[in-house]
Amino acid sequence: MSNHASKRRGTDSSYDDLSFSIKRWLSSDGNLTRLFVIMVLVFVTMAILSPRTFLSLDSFSSMAFQFPVLGILSLAMMLSMISGGIDLSIVGIANLTSILAAMVMVRLIPEGASAGTSLLYIAVGIVCAMIVGILCGLLNGFAVAKIGIPPILVTLGSMQMFMGLAIVITKGQAIVGLPEQFSAIGNGSVVGIPMPLIIFILCIGAAYLLLNRRPFGMKLQLLGSNPTASRYGGIRNTTVLLKTYALSGLLASIAGLVMIALTNSAKADYGTSYILQAILVVVLGGVNPNGGFGKIAGVVMAVLTLQFLSSGLNALHVGNFFKDFIWGIVLILVMVINVVSPRMKWKRKPAG
């Protein structure tokens, strides 16, 4: 089964080239190229169909407030999917942690507190939410790595638990009236860039470094493609999985915070449709559902594509249900293309 393409020893010269080239980067992964083309196509189509509404500053600005929550949740989903699992509990974690934060901010801040005091409480609320997010993730990780329950079942159960806990805490009611300083995170801008987008970009940066530059990222991808071999290769599978789900929980809690800052209220069953959308984004972004592979760039492009599609359809006054329909079709189509295109390639140039 030797590689027919090359019989020579040693490495090809491009391997030594450390410089970056977009062309090489895109062509290194057919899926990314395809995704890029799809993204541009969707954008252009929408721009042509409704140039006035879609191509307006308002529309871009509202998009920039909308997609970061889904984007951050997709990053969380991506990490667990690269490990060969799935995390259905991210929205549950997002709701539970944001409810805790909201309670700290709404119930604990004394009446008529000074701006400084309420900022302190806001900070406490945010930190609380993030710590609880990590703990929720660790619970998932423990059940997956130590007890050996399939991830889909673990997170199916913990999703119910987290959401259930959130319902128990709030008795099903929404918490409203978050402090203004906090809502600014959801609705404010810094030098014209919406805060949610800035947070999303920070998350992307952190996730990129973690996944591509830290040894942890490589270990995670190796573990995802073959957990037995990673054990034999000296990777601490348990540690890697615990970290992965903890990170997923942390990202989910950040998404939750952005979500309540945007809507200025917290509720136990907000955003449940985000679970399926996050899976859709991640799969669309070229993350292998069986684990081992995934590029941040792919996920980001997938989020953008969906947002263009969604905003464009809004501009055409198409209902939300039609979007569901389109998303389902896009997901299936992309997967079919991913399967069919390598097969076609072999047919076109039979090796000999």
Add this chain to the structure above:
Amino acid sequence: MPKALIELNHINKSFAGVHALKDVSLRIDYGEVHCLAGENGCGKSTLIKVMSGVHAPDHGEIRIDGELRSQLNPIEAINSGVQVIYQDFSIFPNLTVAENIALNGELAQRKKWINWSKMRQTAKQALDKVGVDLDLNAKVEHLSVADKQLIAISRALMHRAKLIVMDEPTTALTQKEVRALFRVIEGLKRDGISILFVSHKLEEVFELSERITIMRNGKNVISERTDQLNREKLVYYMTGRQIDESYYEVEKKTGTPLLRTDNLSLKGCFEHISLSIHPGEIVGLTGLLGSGRTELAESLFGLTPATGGLIYRDGQAVNIQSVQDAEGHGIAYVPEDRLTEGLFLEQSIERNMVVSVIDGQKDKWGMIDGKKVKSTVRSWIEKLGIVAHSPLSPVKTLSGGNQQRVVLARWLAANPKVLILNGPSVGVDIGSKEDIHQVIRDLARQGLGVLMISDDLPELRQNCNRVLVMKRGRIIGESEGKSFTQEVWSQLHDGHDEEAGLAENRGSTA
């Protein structure tokens, strides 16, 4: 020329661009015991799958009973009397013993309904033919490997089989079970059933077969009556090379061993293991499958920590509870099953190579240092002569020999003091095999201690200065490396029982 039972003429088959079978022909007569020999990866398995209708050939014709079968599918093959016992037995762990045996036949008769009592009856008859008694209602998942194979054989014996294909059937069997299997085969032959026996073990090939077909690199090299061949010719046809007999010799080692175990044991797997490896030594370890040799290696590497006894590294008692402990003490392990335990098949060669040392390749920010990684990878690709298009291509695109070199490079990069190799040349072409041996010998000469676990007697003979033999979880003998022949092995292994006066038990009985 009399009619043949099955004839494959000029078969060609490619997968995703890999030409697995090139113009292969095979002819099996009625009641013949035919042996298909060849190294791993030579296309034997693909040929079997073509014969049993799993793969359709790209070109070529299949004739059964002289009749041309252009659209052979698994059911038709079974109906024509072709039965295959695959290496993994094709057993369903979640179904009962009776189902596993009888379902195949029911399916071939295109039955729609299941008659459980009839299935149990058929299964019982089939098991009686092999002479075993198993609980027909038990789920197979809890049975031993030997029992699973018996089920697979019983299944193949059913349903008026005319040809039974056995793919490496003796790999997991004890000596006694092998003898029993050979007796079954003799019996089948008397009943006029043909056997195609796929093997790379020369002893079995000569003992059993009437005719031998040899394959190499997807082509058949020769098809000859067994009495026209001898060992040397067979090896020559299989590998394309003459047997090279050179030996690895070191002077007797004294002083502190690199690795020593004292009464090491793991509950249910091995006990009283005391061995030592000195710098520069290549110590062989052999024994049948299930003798505890792999378990011993995995304990030394911390995968399943030993439950008793002591391990010394350079004379210091060390506690190995995890792979990280073992790595910390300079112990490296190249596992038995390269495809599932050794490699991340879809991942790049680069990643496969640096996994063991990645924590040491960071820059001052704690990020992976791309330059360091690349230079590590490049240097090992050169040192081991790995043939690859690019270090970034998936490791699955490499040949078996190059894949094994990647796993070897991974652990050599960690700069180990003790290297444990489990089956270092399984599924590796002869050229790579010699290269790998050469690398290991060179490293040993520089002071590395090697524990080489292998089934391959010539491999052990040529590379090891001494060889230990394991049986039922204990070391039962030791031999000088270059005099470790088949005779010595049989003497040590089979002689042990008579001395100890133990009755041979099947693997499943505790």
Add this chain to the structure above:
Amino acid sequence: MRKWTKTSEFYVAIIILVLFVAIGSQNGAFFSSANMFDLIRSSIVPGIFVICTMMVIISGGIDVSFPAIATFSMFSATKIILMLDLDLPVFVAFLLAGIIGLGLGLINGLLIAYFKLPTLIVTLGTSSMFSGFLLTFVGSRQISNLPPALEQFGKTPFIKFTTDAGITVGLPMSVLITAAVIVIVAIMMKYTMIGRGIYALGGDPVSAERIGFNTKFLQCFVYGFVGFLAGIAGMIQTTMMRSSNPVDLLGTELLIIAAVVLGGVRITGGHGTVIGALLGLLLIVTIQNSLILVGIPSYWQRFVIGALILVGTGVAAYQIKRSSSKRSSILT
């Protein structure tokens, strides 16, 4: 002999028994016929869904699209019948819903069998597609004036009597359909080649193909059949609710999967029984309906079910881990 005391079904049964006794001892109303009939009635539609999910999981896959298929089938079948405006017998409505469901299920099956796509993702996608299509192109408004035959079927009780307390309790005719589905699938899984093929497929798909099962057909059959049953279940929902609501069943899939898994059906495929799946459902339905009887507020439901899933699957995973590490000794 099979050691039935070692099966997971046995453990689930014990837990249910304990739960029954615990709830019953706290509140006598639990064992009242009204409450028991209530439990059964709320299991009629989910009962078919757990059967569907069980088959899919045994075959080695997972299906989250059945609520969408059920909704799609019942709503469009109702619409078609209303449009035709003929006084068709009730079985035509069920058959129509079933056939629509079969078609949608086959889309899943074909995608899974021929493109070898991961089942979870495919069914997520088709689920979104089906419900999106339904709500956009077929309609999103509840239909309250059902065709007369359906209306009549919904009103006809199978059992009906008045208790001593003067409460009228009963079960609709559709309970018979669910019972029939359970019996048919139980027989199919145990006594037909297709049923055993589904088990074989879930146990080891490569071997299943080798010994001559047509695995592509089996996969198409499973998803198609499940689509058919989901269509029927959707129609039952319509008759029980006396209206056809296009968003009624959406979102129930994860709870149904939880029930099936709690009933001992292994998510990795190949293992599971009809009895187990039904016991799992009984457990979930009891918690949903009866926790309130012992004074636990209903907003604890979700938490309790979640904890139950984690504990249940944890125990199962622990058992599998232990039995696989318990290999026979090679020492003599």
